[in-house]
Amino acid sequence: MRDQNIIGRAAVVPRQSGPRAAVSTIYRSAAASPSGESPRPDQHHHHGRLGRIRGLDGIRALSVAAVLAYHVGTAGGPTVLPGGFLGVDVFFVVSGFLITSLLFGEAAKHGRISLRQFYIRRARRLLPASYLLLITVALLGPTLVPDQVQRLKGDIVAAVAYGTNWWLLHQNGSYFATDSEKAPLLNHLWSLAVEEQFYLIWPLFVILLWRTRWTLLGVTLALITGSTLLATYLYNPFTDPSRVYFGTDTRAAAPLVGAALAIALRPWLWGQTDSPARGRAINLTAAAGVTAVVTLIALMRDDADFLYQGGFLLVAIAAGALVVGVSHPSSRLGAALDARPLRWLGERSYGIYLWHWPIFVLLPAGGGITGWCWAVVKIGISIAVAALSYRLVEQPIRHGLPKDFSQRDQASRRAVRLRIAASVLIPLLAAGVAVVRLNDAPPPADPLVDAGPALQLGILPSAQPSKDTATPALTFKAPIRVAVFGDSQGMTLLRNTPDDLDRYLRITDETIEGCGIMLTRIRSKSGERTDLADSCPNWQEHWAESARKRRPQIALVMLGAWDVFDAITDTGTIAFGSPEWDALFMDATSRGIGELRAVGAQVALSLLPCYRPVRGSAGFWPERGKDVRTQHVNTLLTELAKRDPDRVFTINPPEEFCTDPQISTKLNYRWDGVHYYKAGAQLYFRTVVPQLSRVPRPAPIPN
Structure with a gap:
């Protein structure tokens, strides 16, 4: 992604001929400019010498623009390029093309490849801007995103080691979360990690096989095939595709x-004296490549199954055609992409990519500026910060002392030394301050816990009938032991309980986040999808083990969030509400009830409330908002309770979630229209606790 034209600045050498002289020139070119600074625009390709590669900076500029446009949409702004994330794949192809040429050049000149020098060049090119970003995030994070501070510690360590992609997978992180307010600041560094890991491993293959070029090409094609097949094998269309x-x-x-x-085309042998037929072929290749890449970026969605089942390889081939077509000296598109504004952006594309995502996340809309106007402001700030980093930090460290340093006067030499020292020492000092700030930061708040003031149930009216005109207050000799089973509805409910709930219930959380009891796949009309068999294949064993451990008097079962969809199985789709679907749901629920009854618990089935899912929240499942679906599930739960009226009971949720729009749609009750915050939990327990008090206590069962 970030290799500027490191093989594109040819040193002035005596005229030679032959392939060995050609690749020798590539090495001198790289040695003369390890930083990747673009050379003079009047340099061109010649046989035996590879000059500046026109147009590659333009490709970088357009690729980073596509990524910016995509991230504008994922950070809460308007979506224009749904496939803009594919700009990263174009960067990958460019990097592979240039790095391989560099390695072949060094091998041809010296008969060996110095890994030490290779990694030094990479470090001088990449580390200054990257570490400056990490230091800045560490300094500002505790103030701007205090809830992310503990996470940032691990994220920064992973970024320093260029292992962000595997760290995110270890943390169950997703690239496709849509809630920008909760988006980690350093998620985007996954692509840099992939490239650096490629730089670490790929030179070893070249060292072993550069003398037998066609063997290396065969190994490379085999690795491409293996990577694509592995991605296809690992991809599950009903789970988050972040692993792939x-x-x-x-x-x-x-x-x-x-x-x-x-390896195959040896660009160092290209020249402007090629035949007209070859020139036409190059221009056709460039046209086909740019057409394919632009079409994919304009139309492809990040959740398209095709991408993960060979589509990324097609994108890489299209990007490869573009790179080859643009790189050739006779390319007309290469000349067009070499325009000065594109070249300027391309040279700074690495920094723009580094800085844009934290800026997008941290800058909320303000001053009445929204939509594309605010997006343009954030993009402009990202470019400006990247330009400053390029000028003040990256370039001084990358280039070191100028060639004429010894010929300058003393004052000029002192100024150069001070500038380079400042570029190194100031970030180091800031890094020390950043470490202190991160270590002193308080632990993060639970995002599922409402930060509002504590609420109480107060004195609850008794649910028992009374001959008196006044309803007596609900009292207990001892709180009821209740264990809650089900999905994340119960989990968020118990994280926001009223302060005085323990007067009535001694409650434990046995829920499983993201877990439905019908082990099928489901797909929403919004495009959301999940594989419940993958999310919680052992839910029944978990219920049984938790019930044996807790031995509750009442097992409160809260289902529904995953039980209002068609069920997709290996044999086809089972329509919601069909006899086959009903039988599947009743069987799964009955098995769960049996595990809870086995330890002597009374089972209370919490009927589904009316959901009001919020569009735009992370995970939008509009079927949950269809009251006819929740009512059908409630009918089935009621039927199950009737089968064992002495041991299984139904619990009615607050009717206000269906009848009062001021409550049902208010986000301080349910932050996404489904999951509870404090006000919603208070309302739920005020309605439910009196009903639980009427459930007969079970007879004790010996252990």
């Missing part, structure tokens, strides 16, 4: 395609 999206093993095809093109 983040994995170095499943994303290696793109840089390897660039490497394969460099």
Whole structure:
């Protein structure tokens, strides 16, 4: 992604001929400009010498623009390029193409490859801007995103080690979360990790096989095939695709395609004296490549099954055609993409990519500026910060002392030394301050816990009938032992309980987040989908074990969030509400009830409330808002309770969630229209506790 034209600045050498002289020139070119600074625009390709590669900076500029446009949409702004994330794949191909050419050049000149020098060049090019970003995030994070401070510690360590992609997978992180307010600031560094891991491993293959170029090409094609097949094998269309999206093993095809093109085509032998037919072929290749890439970026969605089942390889091939077509000196598109504004942006594309996501997340809309106007402001700030980083930090560290340093006067030499020292020492000092700030930061608040003031149930009216005109107050000799089973509805309910709930209930949380009891796949009309068999295959065993451990008097079962959809199985789709669907739901629920009854607990089935899912929240499932669906599930739960009226009971949720729009749609009751905050939990327990008090206590069962 970030390799500027490191093989594109040819040193002035005596005229030679032959392939060895050609690749020798590539090495001198790289040694003369390890930073990737673009050379003079009047340099061109010649046989035996590879000059500046026109147009690659333009490709970088357009690719980072596509990524910016995509992230504008995922950070809460308007969505224009749903496939803009594919700009990263174009960067991958460019990097593979250039790095492979660099390695071949060094091998041809010296008969060996110095990994030490290779990694030094990479470090000088990449580390200054990256570490400056990490230091800045560490300094500002405790103030701007205090809820992320504990996470940032691990994220920063992973970024320093260029292992962000695997760290995110370890943390169950997703690239496709839509809630920008909760988006981690350093998620986007996954792609840099993939590239650096490629840089770490790929030179070893070249060292072993550069003398047998066609063997290396065959190995490269085999690795491309293996990576693509692995991605296809690992992809499950009903689970989050982040394992395939983040994995170095499943994303290696793109840089390897660039490497394969460099090995096969040997761009250092290209020249402007090629035949007209070859020139026409190059221009057709460029046209086909740019058409395919632009079409994919304009139309492709990040949840398209096609991408993860070979589609990323197609994207890499299209990007490879673009890179080859633009890189050739006779390319007309290469000349067009070499325009000065595009070249300027391309040279700074690494910094723009580094800085844009934290800026997008941290800058809320203000001053009445919204939509594309605010998006343009954030993009402009990202470019400005990247330009400052490029000028004040990256360039001084990358280039070191200027060539004429010894010939300058003393004052000029002192100024150069001070500038370089400041570029190194100021970030180091800031890093020390950042470490102190992160260590002193308080622990983060639970995002599922309402930060509002504590609420209380107060004195609840008795649910028992009374001959008196006044309803007596509800009293207990001892709180009821209740264990809650089900999905994340119960989990959020118990994280926001009223302060005085323990007067009535001694309650434990045995829920499983994201867990439905029908082990099928479900897909929403919004495009959301999940595989419940993958999320909680052992829910029944969990219920049984938890019931034996807790031995509750009442097991409160809260289902529904995953039980209002069609069920997709290996044999087809079972329509919601059909006799087959009803039988599947009744069987699963009956098995769960049996596990709870086995320990002597009374089972209370909480009927489904009316859901009002919020569009735009992370995970929008509009079927939950269809009251006819929740009512059908409630009918089935009621039927199950009637089968064993002495041991199984139904509990009615607050009717206000159906009848009062001021409550049912208010986000301080349910933050996404489904999951509870404090006001919603208070309302739920005020309605439910009196009903639980009427449930007969079970007779004790010996252990």
